[in-house]
Amino acid sequence: MGTRFLPATKSVPKEIMTLVDRPLVQYAIDEARSAGIKEFIFVTSRGKGALEDYFDLAPQLEQELRKKGKDELLQILKSTNMDSGEIAYLRQHKPLGLGHAVWCARHLIANEPFAVLLPDDVIAADKPCLAQMVEAFEETQGNVVAAMEVPEDKASAYGVLDIKEDMGRIVSTKGMVEKPALGDAPSNLAVIGRYILTPKVLQKLNKKKTGAGGEIQLTDAIAAAREDGDEVYGYRFEGDRFDCGSKAGFLQATVSFALAREELRDDLYRYISDIVHARKAAQ
Secondary structure: OOHHHOOHHHOOOHHHOEEOOEEHHHHHHHHHHHOOOOOEEEEEOOOOHHHHHHOOOOHHHHHHHHHOOOHHHHHHHHOOOOOOOOEEEEEOOOOOOHHHHHHHOHHHHOOOOEEEEOOOEEEEOOOOHHHHHHHHHHHHOOEEEEEEEOOHHHHHHOEEEEEEEEOOOEEEEEEEEEOOOOOOOOOOEEEEEEEEEOHHHHHHHOOOOOOHHHOOOHHHHHHHHHHOOOOEEEEEOOOEEEEOOOHHHHHHHHHHHHHOOHHHHHHHHHHHHHHHHHHHHHO
């Protein structure tokens, strides 16, 4: 529901809040496309019609750009379009958890491995995170979750891996614990918003078991699939993850992505330097 960004999210879905000049969801779509994904399912809720409109054609705008010879902007605009049949939208009527959101898409996913991406988690990487994970999935043929090390006092905010064997980038697991109590986390390796999952996870979600927070947790279904024979692997991805579901993370991502842009870098760096020097002088 995007409550951490109120009042903006009163009328603007958090998924299309703009990071530099692209909405968060566009970064997720670009990452998925880079991994070879061609069919997309959005699980949304009421009040998020703007999300659907964003990926639709804008013929009048395209016509104006074409008429004015703004070919570069036209190509940027076209990169946001999704062809008919590539995209489907489903409604989650109540906020019952990530597991429930994935369960809502069960009939469209059918009996295939599938990826789950949370637009709140934006990852800057030379090789997109999901493309890295696809290679890990091809190697392991098991469920693969993106994982990163977090401080012990932050582990209670994540699903945490119970590690069986650490093989470097890939770790095999004994299970997963969703939002463990402080001091009870089985490791400091936390799951973030990228998953490649087997159909058995959907079977476990069908049981609609509630977990932490009274919600249907995806990590619980993944752990249950592992107990039923589908291995689960954590993947230490290469790249920087930003929690754009928080104000601090969103601002950090904005600065980082802007500094990575050649046309913005110098002016922004100069501005930040001036602020830092002014504050030091004031102190």
